[in-house]
Amino acid sequence: MERAERAWREGEVPVNSAEGFVRQVAGWREYVWQLYWYFGDDYRQGNALGHTLVLVPSSLSFQAEVMSEPGAYTSTTAP
Structure with a gap:
């Protein structure tokens, strides 16, 4: 997943491609669950x-x- 992020940040792939890959690897629910844990309670209101x-x-x-x-x-x- 870090390589996918790096490829996006370096302009090698569009954000939707990198994001789609990460979502497939991590699984959508796991992805969202981790966002809530990483960003904290304020994330839902953002x-x-x-x-x-x-x-x-x-x-x-x-x-x-x-x-x-x-x-x-x-x-x-x-x-």
Whole structure:
């Protein structure tokens, strides 16, 4: 995984390729779990990319079957 990160930082691969590789190796849930441990309690409230779409409550409880339903996301701006 460190080589994938280094390749991205050196401009050898696009970020989505490096990220996809890391996610496949680590597994998505393990990846997210480790982010919470690494960044701490404030991580859940962060919004580094400035996204404004409101997530439905089920997205916070990992209910994958609900997330695939039409209209699972709204285009409403977050408060």
